[in-house]
Amino acid sequence: MLVLSRKIDEAIVIGENITIKVISVEKGVVKLGIDAPKNLSIVRSELLEDVKDSNIAASKEINLLDITSLSAILKK
Incomplete structure (x- = not known):
């Protein structure tokens, strides 16, 4: 498992077409935004x-x- 640290508004790119972005961190809850093709089930x-x-x-x-x-x- 790869473990990365990211700050708000920083992102991780997986492959050529999946981006995971840290939207917010509040009271121990991390909100992530995932940009991926519609045919990919998340x-x-x-x-x-x-x-x-x-x-x-x-x-x-x-x-x-x-x-x-x-x-x-x-x-x-």
Whole structure:
């Protein structure tokens, strides 16, 4: 992992088309501006964890179905 220090209005460039700029720092909260192509997905890591946890929970619910119930559902 590369660790860099930046001040307000300073930026980091990733590749040719992604720029991350420090917008403000207030009470321990850093606000970042990200300039990237629209086709690039940018998601907060905690949201990815929530989706992962939801998928795991959903897969456990599916495992609770017995094969008979599944067969009945598929016939409909």
